[in-house]
Amino acid sequence: MKEIHYKHIVQNVARLCEEANYDLGEDVVKAFQKAVQTESSEAGKDVLNQLIDNANIATQNRVPMCQDTGVSVFIVKLGQECHITGGSLYDAINEGVRIGYEDGYLRYSIVDDPINRKNTGDNTPSVIHTEITPGDHLEIHMTAKGGGAENMSALKMLTPSDGVEGVKKFILDTVQEAGPNACPPLVVGIGIGGNFESCAYLAKKSLFRPVGERHANQDIAAFEETLTQDINKLGIGPQGMGGSTTALDIKIEISPCHIAALPVAVNLNCHASRHKHVIL
Amino acid sequence: MAQIKINVPFLDEATVKSLKAGDQILLSGTMYTARDAAHKRMAEQIEIGEELPFELKNQVIYYVGPTPAKPGEVIGSAGPTTSSRMDKFTATLLERGLKGMIGKGYRGQEVIDSIANNNAVYCAAIGGSGALLAKKIKSVESVAYQDLGTEAIRKIQIEDFPCMVINDSKGRDWYKESQEKYKKL
Numbered sequence: 001m002k003e004i005h006y007k008h009i010v011q012n013v014a015r016l017c018e019e020a021n022y023d024l025g026e027d028v029v030k031a032f033q034k035a036v037q038t039e040s041s042e043a044g045k046d047v048l049n050q051l052i053d054n055a056n057i058a059t060q061n062r063v064p065m066c067q068d069t070g071v072s073v074f075i076v077k078l079g080q081e082c083h084i085t086g087g088s089l090y091d092a093i094n095e096g097v098r099i100g101y102e103d104g105y106l107r108y109s110i111v112d113d114p115i116n117r118k119n120t121g122d123n124t125p126s127v128i129h130t131e132i133t134p135g136d137h138l139e140i141h142m143t144a145k146g147g148g149a150e151n152m153s154a155l156k157m158l159t160p161s162d163g164v165e166g167v168k169k170f171i172l173d174t175v176q177e178a179g180p181n182a183c184p185p186l187v188v189g190i191g192i193g194g195n196f197e198s199c200a201y202l203a204k205k206s207l208f209r210p211v212g213e214r215h216a217n218q219d220i221a222a223f224e225e226t227l228t229q230d231i232n233k234l235g236i237g238p239q240g241m242g243g244s245t246t247a248l249d250i251k252i253e254i255s256p257c258h259i260a261a262l263p264v265a266v267n268l269n270c271h272a273s274r275h276k277h278v279i280l
Numbered sequence: 281m282a283q284i285k286i287n288v289p290f291l292d293e294a295t296v297k298s299l300k301a302g303d304q305i306l307l308s309g310t311m312y313t314a315r316d317a318a319h320k321r322m323a324e325q326i327e328i329g330e331e332l333p334f335e336l337k338n339q340v341i342y343y344v345g346p347t348p349a350k351p352g353e354v355i356g357s358a359g360p361t362t363s364s365r366m367d368k369f370t371a372t373l374l375e376r377g378l379k380g381m382i383g384k385g386y387r388g389q390e391v392i393d394s395i396a397n398n399n400a401v402y403c404a405a406i407g408g409s410g411a412l413l414a415k416k417i418k419s420v421e422s423v424a425y426q427d428l429g430t431e432a433i434r435k436i437q438i439e440d441f442p443c444m445v446i447n448d449s450k451g452r453d454w455y456k457e458s459q460e461k462y463k464k465l
Contacts, residue, residue, distance in 0.1 A: 041462060043444075047406055054409040058357075067347050067357040067410040067430075105356055107347040107430050117317070119429050148362045148385070148407065172465070180455055181362045181385035183407040235463030239384065239406055241444065242458030272408045
């Protein structure tokens with residue numbers, strides 16, 4: 001049984017929080033560079049070039065690329081042969097967020113209660129999803145998820161007769177409705193199947209995959225490709241200024257579901273698609 | 281595209297009127313920061329007849345909640361937040377003299393109409409470019425609602441702050457007009 005100490009997790013989580021907010025992943029930077037070449041509007045090209053400049057400034061000056069440093073969302077894969085010592089896994093992650101957000105001069109964007117709305121002052125609690133896996137590794141995947149794009153996300157319980165056309169329509173309608181509010185060019189995360197809550201999780205989880213990487217299943221990969229092309233015909237463009245780059249990418253995850261059901265979740269991510277991970 | 285230099289707060293009605301949907305502008309001067317919680321509080325003050333923390337006449341509000349400034353810096357990352365969340369409060373502020381707003385994203389029809397009726401302007405800055413936009417902010421002064429942290433009202437001095445006119449005093453909507461041209465579905 002491998003042992004991992006609480007403090008080791010705290011340190012790593014704090015580092016992930018800072019790096020996620022300062023260093024835009026190479027996957028997204030490459031997608032920007034590719035989009036500059038293909039974007040059909042001058043205003044859109046201008047936006048993309050400024051986003052590349054912005055990412056460079058953030059990395060060089062160690063400042064957040066966006067002031068919305070987000071909800072800290074974690075997908076943690078805990079090997080069943082791995083034992084956490086010195087404290088709880090959840091406490092360790094929240095302590096890491098507390099330290100990372102304070103030391104990194106990141107914004108505190110969490111309120112303690114959705115109705116009374118008092119800022120918790122340290123960006124905790126974070127949202128933590130855990131999966132138990134074989135082996136003795138502890139994988140921690142972190143994303144800083146902004147509020148603007150999250151607000152424009154949607155879930156709909158379609159039924160089997162709606163079929164693939166219904167799924168497509170719901171996705172396109174959601175992106176259309178979001179327009180500039182979700183900070184395009186977007187990364188669109190889709191969950192299809194499962195039930196009400198697992199469908200939303202599938203959509204979120206899909207956003208942890210690198211931009212530009214297709215799904216392993218060829219049919220799903222083809223659907224991702226078609227949908228990306230369709231979304232980019234909506235005309236919204238970078239920041240809604242008109243153009244052919246509304247989405248940098250679309251990610252789909254699927255799951256078995258009830259004979260009566262066809263749930264679809266669309267979790268929109270802004271262009272600042274910030275995801276980092278560590279394997280301990 | 282040529283960028284038009286504008287001083288804020290606006291000097292006169294004519295300057296506001298001259299701005300057209302799609303104009304790229306560079307703002308210099310001062311403006312105030314306010315987002316969700318500050319708007320809610322201003323609306324409450326108006327409701328009970330209290331004076332607002334600053335005089336709205338000819339001013340511009342920037343919808344932003346910056347990250348904390350690092351030592352030696354005036355402000356942290358400071359890009360725009362989604363404007364539609366402020367829609368509920370906007371007409372009231374425009375009727376009291378507010379002339380400009382900077383944020384990102386669509387405004388509701390009621391706000392678009394109010395912008396036209398009050399000879400005002402709504403501009404969008406690039407969402408998610410907070411590191412770049414922070415460089416255009418030269419000084420920051422606390423004004424009110426310190427307890428709101430990032431959501432407090434601040435007066436900021438800006439130099440060549442880039443944004444684009446979305447809704448102008450003629451009731452035009454640049455998002456709608458520019459997206460139509462590229463729609464292929």
